[in-house]
Amino acid sequence: MKSLFKGGIAAVAILSAFAANADEEADLVINEEIEITVRTDAPAHVENLSTIYSGWVFRSTETQALQMDDFENPGMIFVDDAIAAWNTVEGTEGQSCAACHGAPEEMAGVRAVYPKWNDEAEEVRTIAMQVNGCRTEQMGADEWKYDGNEMLNMEALLASVSRGIPVNVAIDGPVQAMWEKGRELYYTRFGQLDLSCANCHEDNYGNNIRADHLSQGQINAFPTYRLKNAKLNGVQGRFRGCIRDTRAETFAVGSEEFIALELYVASRGNGLSVEGPSVRN
């Protein structure tokens, strides 16, 4: 009886070790067609990393597989919703997204360079801000909620047509001040647990934080369909969740702090492919 019991424990231990170890050597090809760069040399401005990895690398084999085929990827359902919105005329000007931009595929490469400087507004704009800019300035329509469903669906559509294109966010020129601010935030410890982004995602990626396998916190794959809440999640909503977990008061979604942080974190992924909508746990 005693030996049986021991055997049981050993089997459980082997199983759980197996489940925790993702296939970190795997390569991501979507629909057997779109090759995604999930690991590459870190850009020069990321001093403390030599290689950058997409969060896909850290997930379990089953979760990885969900993203390799659009039919299996639950995030693609929301892309279909966004295609309907893309072609819908809204607002006082009688315009739709399609009226100016044509097919969504015309937007290939756009997601890869955001957040970026907008000359007319003289501000750093995330892709969500740019979508709302289009809606209010060009269409005469109401703004979408910053991380509401319509916005996340549209972000997923814009990401999906840029898949495979390397992230290439500018960090100099007019955006430099915001970028420096984002960098400052990244290395600032927050909350009762006194943690900065870097404590987990730079010092400890690849390690487990209780049951969670820490990634580098790259945002090339957002928006992401999370299995835990079965919906699309935006970058800044995720930032909020992370900061909340340090037991801090978080910044608001759409705040200047989060825009700066999004710019900085996006630039840390320069060289990885756009891969949204991705699937994560």
Next chain:
Amino acid sequence: MADNVTPRVRVPRDATAGEEITIKTLISHPMESGQRKDGDGNVIPRSIINRFTCTFNGETVIDVTLEPAISTNPYFEFQAIVPESGTFEFTWYDDDGAVYTDSKDITVG
């Protein structure tokens, strides 16, 4: 009336005679169970896909009754043996009377 209901189907384009092929289907649908209440305590009426069928050249492959416990965006994956070239017809029946269809041709070489 459920919004944004879109059927999706994946069937291989070709197969050999007698080969067992895998068919995947998904329909985006809220599948409102009829058991939930809104903020004011009123029951949200049931609105689900209640039946799904697949036929091959008119012959039934599967015929499924769906119940309210089935979650949003019902997904079916099943195998079929194809003896000859033909057409798979897929039909989803909504509580509200709407019928959604899709079809895929397959060539047996």
